Amino acid sequence: MRPQRYSRRELLGATAGISIAGLAGCLGDDSTDTETETDPSTGEQTGEDATQVGMIYALAGLDDRSFNDAANRGIQRARLDYGISFSNHEPDAAKDIERLQRELARSETPTYDLLCCIGFVQQDSLGQIASEYPEQQFMIVDATVDAENVASYVFKEHEGSFQSGHLAGELTSREITLGTGTTNPDERIVGFVGGVENDLIKRFEAGYRAGVKYADSEVTVRSSYVGNFADVQTAFDMAQGMYDDGADIVYHAAGGAGLGVFQAAQAANRYAIGVDADQSRSNPRYADVILASMVKRVDNAIYSATSNVVEGGFQGGSVVPLGLEADGVDVVYGTSLEPAIPNDVKTAIQTSREAIIAGDITVPTEVEG
Structure with a gap:
C-alpha cells in the first residue's frame, strides 16, 4: 500500500495551521472557518x-x-x-x-x-x-x-487504430458511395499520415496496418510523416498524393496538420478518418468525408x-x-456518413473490438515487416 501523499498546498496549510493554533491558544479563537x-x-x-x-x-x-x-x-x-x-x-x-x-x-x-x-x-x-x-x-x-x-x-492508441484500419480495410474492398465520395475496389489502397515519426505515432500506424490486414490481407497501406503537427499544407500534399495513387481512405494522426488530409479528401472525392476527437463534429465542414474518428478520451x-x-x-x-476496455480509446462514426456505412461492416468492427478486449486479438505496437 502506498503511503498517503499530501499536496504542497496541504503541507503549507498544515504549517500555517500550527502557527495559527499557537496564537489562538494565547488570544482565544474567534476566527471564521474558510476551509x-x-x-x-x-x-x-x-x-x-x-x-x-x-x-x-x-x-x-x-x-x-x-x-x-x-x-x-x-x-x-x-x-x-x-x-x-x-x-x-x-x-x-x-x-x-x-x-x-x-x-x-x-x-x-x-x-x-x-x-x-x-x-x-x-x-x-x-x-x-x-x-x-x-x-x-x-x-x-x-x-x-x-x-x-x-x-x-x-x-492504447494501437487498439483504437486497429479499429480504424479494420473499417478502412472493409470499405476499400467494396464499391461504396457515401456522401460525395466513392471507393474503387479494384485498387484496394488506403493511407496513413502521421505527424512526428516517433514511437507514439508509430503505434497508431502499427495498429492501423494490423486492422487493415485483418479485414483484407490484399489491401496496400501507404504512409507518410509530416514532421510536425501543424503543417496543414504538407499533410494536404501527402494525402493528395495517396488519393492520386488510388487510395480510398486516409487515416491521420497528425494533430492540427490533419486538416490538410480532410481538405485533400474533399478535393479527391474520397474519405478520411480523424483522430483524438470526433472530428466530424469539431470540423463539421469536412463531415461529408470523415467516415469515423479514433477518439482518445483525453x-x-x-x-x-x-x-x-x-x-x-x-x-x-x-x-x-x-484502452478499448476502459473506454480510453474508441472509434466513432462520422455524423453525416454513419447512416450509410453497411450494417455488416459495423457488426464486423464491433466483433473485432470485443475480440481485442477478450484478448483473442493481440494488436501490435510496432510496424511489422
Whole structure:
C-alpha cells in the first residue's frame, strides 16, 4: 500500500495551521472557518480553498479541434462537477514547457493542487521538475514519468487504430458511395499520415496496418510523416498524393496538420478518418468525408486525475493504461456518413473490438515487416 501523499498546498496549510493554533491558544479563537466544504448532493467545492489545477497544453494549443480541446473539455467537466478552479497555459515552443512547469510548480498565488501536463513533449522536462518539487502533484498524458508525485496516463492508441484500419480495410474492398465520395475496389489502397515519426505515432500506424490486414490481407497501406503537427499544407500534399495513387481512405494522426488530409479528401472525392476527437463534429465542414474518428478520451484522463485529487486518491507513481476496455480509446462514426456505412461492416468492427478486449486479438505496437 502506498503511503498517503499530501499536496504542497496541504503541507503549507498544515504549517500555517500550527502557527495559527499557537496564537489562538494565547488570544482565544474567534476566527471564521474558510476551509473548503463539499456539497454532498452535487460534489461541488465551495469556499476560498477550492482545488486549483494548472493546465499546460501541448504545442498546438487550444482550438486545435482535437487533442488539446479534448483535455480542456475534461477540466471543464471537473469544474462543473466539483467546483474546482483552473488556469490554462499554452506554450508557444518546446523551450517554453520547462519554464511553465517550473513557474506553476513553485507558484503560491495560487498554490496548485495538480498540474496537468498534456502530451509526450512534456515528458523529459517533467522528469526533472518533478524531482525539484517533490510535494507538487503532477499528471501527464501520453507519456510516463517514473516519480512518486506524477500520475501517468497512457492510451492504447494501437487498439483504437486497429479499429480504424479494420473499417478502412472493409470499405476499400467494396464499391461504396457515401456522401460525395466513392471507393474503387479494384485498387484496394488506403493511407496513413502521421505527424512526428516517433514511437507514439508509430503505434497508431502499427495498429492501423494490423486492422487493415485483418479485414483484407490484399489491401496496400501507404504512409507518410509530416514532421510536425501543424503543417496543414504538407499533410494536404501527402494525402493528395495517396488519393492520386488510388487510395480510398486516409487515416491521420497528425494533430492540427490533419486538416490538410480532410481538405485533400474533399478535393479527391474520397474519405478520411480523424483522430483524438470526433472530428466530424469539431470540423463539421469536412463531415461529408470523415467516415469515423479514433477518439482518445483525453477528457476522461484529465477528469479522472482531477477527481482523484479532489477526493484524496491521487495516483502518484502509477501508470494508468486506457484502452478499448476502459473506454480510453474508441472509434466513432462520422455524423453525416454513419447512416450509410453497411450494417455488416459495423457488426464486423464491433466483433473485432470485443475480440481485442477478450484478448483473442493481440494488436501490435510496432510496424511489422
